[in-house]
Amino acid sequence: xVQSTLALGVEAVGCAAFDAGIKGAFGYPGxxxxxxxxxxxxLIHGARxxxxxxxxxxxxxxxxxxxxxxxxxHRTLVTMKHVGLNVAMDAYTNSAxxxxxxxxxxxxxxxxxxxxxxxxxxxxxxxxxxxLPCLEPSTVQECYxxxxxxxxxxxxxxxxxxxxxxxxxxxCRAALARxxxxxxxxxxxxxxxxxxxxxxxxxxxxxxxxxxxxxxxxLMAETTPLNRLVPGTTRRGVALSGMGRAYFGQxxxxxxxxxxxxxLEIAAYPVDPALEQAFLAQVDEIVVLEEDYPVLExxxxxxxxxxxxxxxxxxxxxxxELSPRLLKDALGLEAPAGKTATSLELPVRAxxxxxxxxxxxxxxALREALIQAxxxxxxxxxxxxxxxxAAQEPMAAIHAVVEMGASISMAVGxxxxxxxxxxxxxxxxxFGHSGLPALLTAADAGVNVTVIILDNRVVGMTGQxxxxxxxxxxxxxRGMGIxxxxxxxxxxxxxxxxxxxxxxxxxxxxxxxxxxxxxxECIQSIRRGVLKDHDRQERERCTTEVCS
Amino acid sequence: MNAPRIHGIVLSGVGGQGVLxxxxxxxxxxxxxxxxxLQSEIHGMSQRGGSxxxxxCFSEAALTSPILDEGGADLLIALEPLEALRYVSMLRIDGHxxxxxxxxxxxxxxxPLDDVYAALKAVRGAHLVDTEDLxxxxxxxxxGGMALLGMASKFLPVDIAVWRxxxxxRFEAKGARITExxxxxxxAGRGLIQNPVDLT
Numbered sequence: 001x002v003q004s005t006l007a008l009g010v011e012a013v014g015c016a017a018f019d020a021g022i023k024g025a026f027g028y029p030g031x032x033x034x035x036x037x038x039x040x041x042x043l044i045h046g047a048r049x050x051x052x053x054x055x056x057x058x059x060x061x062x063x064x065x066x067x068x069x070x071x072x073x074h075r076t077l078v079t080m081k082h083v084g085l086n087v088a089m090d091a092y093t094n095s096a097x098x099x100x101x102x103x104x105x106x107x108x109x110x111x112x113x114x115x116x117x118x119x120x121x122x123x124x125x126x127x128x129x130x131x132l133p134c135l136e137p138s139t140v141q142e143c144y145x146x147x148x149x150x151x152x153x154x155x156x157x158x159x160x161x162x163x164x165x166x167x168x169x170x171x172c173r174a175a176l177a178r179x180x181x182x183x184x185x186x187x188x189x190x191x192x193x194x195x196x197x198x199x200x201x202x203x204x205x206x207x208x209x210x211x212x213x214x215x216x217x218x219l220m221a222e223t224t225p226l227n228r229l230v231p232g233t234t235r236r237g238v239a240l241s242g243m244g245r246a247y248f249g250q251x252x253x254x255x256x257x258x259x260x261x262x263x264l265e266i267a268a269y270p271v272d273p274a275l276e277q278a279f280l281a282q283v284d285e286i287v288v289l290e291e292d293y294p295v296l297e298x299x300x301x302x303x304x305x306x307x308x309x310x311x312x313x314x315x316x317x318x319x320x321e322l323s324p325r326l327l328k329d330a331l332g333l334e335a336p337a338g339k340t341a342t343s344l345e346l347p348v349r350a351x352x353x354x355x356x357x358x359x360x361x362x363x364x365a366l367r368e369a370l371i372q373a374x375x376x377x378x379x380x381x382x383x384x385x386x387x388x389x390a391a392q393e394p395m396a397a398i399h400a401v402v403e404m405g406a407s408i409s410m411a412v413g414x415x416x417x418x419x420x421x422x423x424x425x426x427x428x429x430x431f432g433h434s435g436l437p438a439l440l441t442a443a444d445a446g447v448n449v450t451v452i453i454l455d456n457r458v459v460g461m462t463g464q465x466x467x468x469x470x471x472x473x474x475x476x477x478r479g480m481g482i483x484x485x486x487x488x489x490x491x492x493x494x495x496x497x498x499x500x501x502x503x504x505x506x507x508x509x510x511x512x513x514x515x516x517x518x519x520x521e522c523i524q525s526i527r528r529g530v531l532k533d534h535d536r537q538e539r540e541r542c543t544t545e546v547c548s
Numbered sequence: 549m550n551a552p553r554i555h556g557i558v559l560s561g562v563g564g565q566g567v568l569x570x571x572x573x574x575x576x577x578x579x580x581x582x583x584x585x586l587q588s589e590i591h592g593m594s595q596r597g598g599s600x601x602x603x604x605c606f607s608e609a610a611l612t613s614p615i616l617d618e619g620g621a622d623l624l625i626a627l628e629p630l631e632a633l634r635y636v637s638m639l640r641i642d643g644h645x646x647x648x649x650x651x652x653x654x655x656x657x658x659x660p661l662d663d664v665y666a667a668l669k670a671v672r673g674a675h676l677v678d679t680e681d682l683x684x685x686x687x688x689x690x691x692g693g694m695a696l697l698g699m700a701s702k703f704l705p706v707d708i709a710v711w712r713x714x715x716x717x718r719f720e721a722k723g724a725r726i727t728e729x730x731x732x733x734x735x736a737g738r739g740l741i742q743n744p745v746d747l748t
Contacts, residue, residue, distance in 0.1 A: 335617060
């Protein structure tokens with residue numbers, strides 16, 4: 001057995017992309033995808049062979065960076081969480097039509113059970129939607145091996161390939177055997193003869209859509225070898241995908257009698273209808289074990305050939321993650337009796353702001369300023385980041401959180417309905433991700449909206465990655481059309497509380513749009529010294545040049 | 549023929565206490581002992597002072613499921629007493645738990661501490677340790693985690709030399725003194741369990 005290293009599932013994808021010779025990796029942080037980018041970034045920085053790892057301002061930008069690199073004939077990886085794919089959706093869907101030149105793999109990490117997300121959408125649906133293949137590993141080693149396969153597939157079919165993992169696999173750590181690292185190599189830029197394939201004016205797009213549909217049988221021929229039908233001896237079977245496959249594999253080890261069940265094991269989509277038919281011919285009843293949406297379950301159910309059990313008929317819960325216990329219950333297996341849980345009531349220990357976090361001081365100032373401005377009932381539109389924690393009691397300081405960048409536009413929408421003052425709270429990185437166009441509209445709308453930018457100088461929640469808005473927030477705000485006299489930069493510390501309250505109150509009372517930036521570095525980032533080098537370089541630069 | 553048994557360890561505590569770090573040491577030690585091992589952890593928001601837990605499975609046979617069923621764990625290592633109680637039902641009937649007594653009470657509705665200790669002591673196989681006292685005696689503020697690992701080690705099929713290597717490697721970057729301190733805490737914890745049960 002080769003056990004060269006220990007890695008998380010999501011890191012295994014990054015390692016594989018590096019070993020498969022990518023020229024560059026792009027992404028935007030988001031749990032549970034973040035460590036995939038970080039793993040490849042670490043390898044790239046260590047290799048010093050001209051490869052690049054670049055965080056992007058958002059997932060759409062990351063995807064377009066990858067597509068541009070693919071255009072030059074290089075392999076590339078782009079990483080994001082499931083809801084990040086929504087942000088990249090335009091690029092992703094249309095790249096199915098342009099196709100790729102160098103292999104392009106998009107790692108999408110889904111979060112069933114919503115450990116750190118606002119929904120549990122299933123990315124397999126978006127692969128189907130875009131007519132693209134999706135590979136779904138079930139172990140750390142498969143994360144690695146299927147990433148290699150995904151690059152080969154992407155180049156063979158000239159389409160982007162989605163690699164879909166879920167939280168439990170992303171954050172499963174296990175031994176990983178790596179292959180030899182390939183050096184990045186380009187097959188050359190898109191040749192002149194193929195340029196029109198990449199220009200999606202309607203005349204070309206119509207042709208490319210026909211081409212994409214024509215690729216589907218070949219696509220299925222390429223994915224089919226990754227799926228398999230294991231015959232059994234009973235008329236009751238199981239259909240397995242992703243973690244369903246992993247959990248069932250373990251149960252099979254513990255209960256060898258389960259080998260009697262015919263099983264359909266899926267690791268790649270689309271699934272060949274002939275394989276489905278062959279499976280259904282062997283069974284009268286099946287249980288479908290897949291993570292998230294009932295994708296396989298619906299497909300198999302539509303064939304009407306067997307009784308299909310799963311999330312739709314209540315055999316498994318309609319929402320949330322699979323677990324070994326749920327599998328046992330669904331299969332009618334006995335579960336071991338363990339120790340009895342305590343009868344003592346155990347309140348939830350919710351995550352909270354770090355001691356000394358500047359966000360707390362900023363929220364305190366906002367709360368009091370709303371009282372001073374005679375608007376204590378104001379609804380505050382929040383956004384995605386550590387500062388979302390303020391939605392919890394006892395702070396209850398924000399009253400809506402939807403998706404990246406929603407705070408500003410929703411506040412403007414409420415203000416346009418006449419509900420003023422209207423307040424948005426957004427972090428610096430989220431502002432750079434999706435807040436900029438919203439602020440442009442806010443400035444244009446001219447309504448009384450106060451945008452609070454909590455600038456902690458990093459992407460705090462996902463592990464203090466560098467924020468692309470670093471040292472740029474004021475310039476960005478001015479550039480979006482907010483006048484100088486409606487932009488204030490405050491230091492959120494207890495000592496400044498009274499002055500901060502007065503400043504925020506003035507912004508709230510201003511009849512037009514205003515922006516208040518609360519800037520203090522994330523204390524975790526200070527502790528780790530994330531920006532130490534950056535700040536030293538800036539100080540040195542400032543002694544030799546005139547700084548703004 | 550019976551398949552080799554799958555063993556499980558649950559680790560729990562509060563964000564910032566080092567639960568994931570302990571889990572990684574365990575994983576590496578088991579792997580170096582020639583066993584198949586998997587570790588499961590959850591990142592993200594839970595790290596901000598919330599409950600954190602990780603699981604480690606190991607076996608002589610290959611593994612695919614990173615998470616344990618309720619009643620499937622042999623051992624619970626808890627860095628905080630209330631966080632221990634949350635996972636008692638993860639343990640097998642004959643499972644053991646090693647628990648730090650020092651509470652982290654910075655949360656709403658923490659039950660009376662005496663009730664928490666009483667509930668823990670009512671669980672067969674519970675080994676509570678006064679980590680605060682131990683830390684004082686060893687003059688090492690963060691001795692608790694390593695001491696718990698030392699206690700846990702008495703239940704695990706890992707050679708003492710492997711533990712030493714893995715711990716030393718883990719703290720290598722922090723210097724010889726820190727490494728020594730951690731090995732000392734590990735040894736102190738190991739001495740607290742008199743009659744270990746061989747899980748294999």
